[in-house]
Amino acid sequence: MDDRSLKMVCGAFYISKDDPSNPQGDDAHFICLEKQTIGVADGVGGWSKYGVDAGQYARQLMANSVDAIQNAQEGYLHPSRILSQAYSKTNVQGSSTACILALKNNCLRVANIGDSGFMLIRKGENIYQSSIQQHSFNCPYQLGNRKSADRPTAAQTYKIPVKSGDVIILGTDGLFDNMFEYDIQQVAKMTIGNGSEPEQVAWTIAQHAYYNSVDRHVATPFTQASLKAGKKHLGGKVDDITVIVAYVVEK
Template sequence: MAIPMTRMMVPSSLRLSPTNISNSTRFAFLCRCAPSELQPLRTGLSLSAGVHAIPHPDKVEKGGEDALFVSNYRGGVIAVADGVSSWAEQDVDPSLFSKELMANASRLVDDEEVRYDPGFLIDKAHTATTSRGSATIIVAMLEEVGVLKIGNVGDCGLKLLRQGQIIFSTTPQEHYFDCPYQLSSEGSAQTYLDASFHIMEVKKGDVIVMGSDGLFDNVFDHEIVNIVTKHTDVAESSRLLAELASINSRNPGFESPYALEARAKGFDVPLWKKALGMKLTGKKKLIVPLLQKEQFLSLIFGSWKKNAGGKLDDVTVIVAQVVDS
């Protein structure tokens, strides 16, 4: 079941132009890393974005634990946060932290102290978030002169496509397998200082694919390229990618990118469990400063349980194309 875009507070397809909004209606955020020495390719660029979200089958009623926002402030900004599901084991709703984090970011995007910087925006939004929990986050901001700035904490991801090829991908930040870097209400987690930052030139026609790990754990790069190149409408592309990720996550015969990565890192289901139809699935772990032996075993072996193929998760996708303002 797809979440209606009215629940996400953004339309399914939105042209991001800084000329058609007022201060009172800005629902946005853009940022600026340290001044860049990159030479802009051209001026007057902005983002045209489409979004689609499909919650985990067990989390449909609350709309999942991912959150996002899209802004037409300046060149345009897109962001995704993914609540860490293990908080549910402590009777904490994992969606509250991610949703408040995104709401704060959208409110603060044009704050003078943010200085058009993804790091400062992540910091101020994190500081303002009072809900208990934690979340991964990624923010991308476009300068009108064609400079894209990215800030990322954890395993939400972004890929930049140009002429049918992926020319850049973010790298997940993890403490260990299935335990990503995360902003948290607890002092033991990461801050904006631990984020990964990138600045690069973009040009008209480039396509940005951003999403929670529910997308990239279940859809291979060649599938992303195939959909984005065949469907130039960003709303359609985002929908097709989200639906493919959701289908793959529930396919008993699908060897997902997540499962392949787990196997490469030495995690797999024992043969006797495979014989019973059990596959490797996962639940994003929160950071535990000191693990007791029983807790450690639970973290490691808790991923092995009977489930469909792929990795069941919330799926959030934003597809944005660089266009003339």
């Protein structure tokens, strides 16, 4: 199999939290199939108390990422470089987590900052998952234009070989705070087994995360994390939920 024989086939689904004053929510994402690159961002909601649309930074960061991808020369399309270039051109108030992933030469290359992230599933099993970056409980690393904000150099980078048949799940913390990795894996396995396209799988996973987010009694990763931090949070975490699903297939 040559180094150009794999590609991603992608689909996405987004559920914004119920807030009439902010119907777009705080998440943003893109899918650039031409350059085999996908990304998600989650605007930090705390900005809303200062009268700032917390999603505006995330949306501009993702739009600038697409511009950087489209203008990248051959051999220079690396997620960490894209993230850095997008950050340098994002000048609205706010801050955001981000995860950008590209498929090149049969490898995933990833730059991830904060608590968005990805999973790599092979033959129904989760074989790799990104780790969370946070300064303290519920305070993730974030890109922004204030002196206290983190910088793209703080992003974790990954290079992971992939195979045909692999499934990538990329999401914001609205997914990973509300579903354990085993549950995501099982929902994906069941839906894929039914012959669903990536967008349908993304919708199904996002719906499960949403149901958990509004359930005050279900056990969730956010519940566990809050207990470890000495807090008491019962049930899911109401949040925007973005899910991108990518099938790795032969060209």
